[in-house]
Amino acid sequence: MSRAAKITVDLDAIRHNYRLARSLNSAGHAVAIIKANAYGHGAVEVAKALEAEADAFGVACIEEAVELIDAGIEKPVLLLEGYFETSELDYISEQGMWCAVHSLAQIEQIAAASLSKPITVWLKMNSGMNRLGVHPDDYQAAFKRLKQLENVADIVLMTHFSSSDELDKTTTDEQLAVFNRASEGLDAPHCLANSAAVLAWSDARRDWMRPGLMLYGATPFPDAQDNADKLIPAMTLTSEIIAVRDVKVGESVGYAGLFCADQPTRVGTVAMGYADGYSRHAVTGTPVWINGHRSRIIGRVSMDMLGVDLTGIPDADIGTEVEFWGRNVTAAEVATFCDTIPYTLFTGITRRVHKCYINK
Missing domain, CATH: 3.20.20.10 (Alanine racemase)
Structure with missing residues (x-):
């Protein structure tokens, strides 16, 4: 495994x-x-x-x-x-x-x-x-x-x-x-x-x-832009939820407590971090895609893990896939939340991230 x-x-x-x-x-x-x-x-x-x-x-x-x-x-x-x-x-x-x-x-x-x-x-x-x-x-x-x-x-x-x-x-x-x-x-x-x-x-x-x-x-x-709107994203970056917990109002998530819950929040911890190439500059609110739902990152991205908001996504649990960019959330959109550009997101993926190809 x-x-x-x-x-x-x-x-x-x-x-x-x-x-x-x-x-x-x-x-x-x-x-x-x-x-x-x-x-x-x-x-x-x-x-x-x-x-x-x-x-x-x-x-x-x-x-x-x-x-x-x-x-x-x-x-x-x-x-x-x-x-x-x-x-x-x-x-x-x-x-x-x-x-x-x-x-x-x-x-x-x-x-x-x-x-x-x-x-x-x-x-x-x-x-x-x-x-x-x-x-x-x-x-x-x-x-x-x-x-x-x-x-x-x-x-x-x-x-x-x-x-x-x-x-x-x-x-x-x-x-x-x-x-x-x-x-x-x-x-x-x-x-x-x-x-x-x-x-x-x-x-x-x-x-x-x-x-x-x-x-x-x-x-x-x-x-x-008319021509750019015809492009099809080629890379999908995903990982899975490895832990789930309920956070009460006033409790924080992640390093430095940057996210503090203002309502009861269901949090998923995902095996994805800046050592995988996901930007540490991604702020709370950076979009992700979970089980057909658009959600968000919460708290600070750490080396190997980050938090996502599972509130209102009751079918999400340990083992559920999270899409960080691809066809449902574009790299260009994610880049705006990280104060960067898609080039750095793509080229920043590190060797420990598995790579697979479809439609060869």
Whole structure:
């Protein structure tokens, strides 16, 4: 008998969400972003589920790419952060990886490398996020330099948006304008759209898209959005009640007595805590789903356990399953109660939480 904390990943939901991205730009291509262990969903399993349909896969670093290659994944793998040491270029070349390049110095390193075959470069522009990327003023020269190199096969022009999830801001339009000006006349495909831009910014979809969060069924937006409303959550986080008690008015629950009952309250203790990846910042009132009822967390989340309100749910008892997020309570909603975003919830799940897959 093992601890009941688990995540269930619906691979059909991930396939549906990828197809939604492709349907929004049927003439373009989509790199399925599976960095950070597919946002906690399992990179190899997700890649295998999507390989028949995905045009390519995106990861953060070479270690993540190696995991896919060793698992037999044959679709191209894009290194979104590029390489970190010039010694990686040999392996990138041998394996046919695609590689983001974000500085003029890297271009000269590629020029000086002795490679077995030329590589595909995704030339990143800093269009305003000020994180990675070639300055717009240098972009034309960077492209022309890459075109001269025998070590470079193909080039894709890319940038990244800082605020595409904020639909009332002009930031994305401003970044698009910067990118358009700096790349004018360059004969190469474009890749601009992350999940929020795929869903909401039609001018950003271009030749390639980079759906990430949306693959896993979570919306990047704080409010309803037509395309995001079609997403299907892929991860369900559950555990079971391991103890039940009745708490009187004035009695507290959990560390520091943060919850004090103002009415007779039936409390369930659940095998789930921050060592499983459930946020310690979840406050009393954070929603959960129990036996067809919407309920709430009460008290402070501890390392291995937390409390839920069973008042008015008479059929809930020891062994009853509690859903912390999934199709009944979305990760995006839970994130608002934890002062965070769905990304951190998904990627924070720890190794002691059992993982199972359906609809392989």
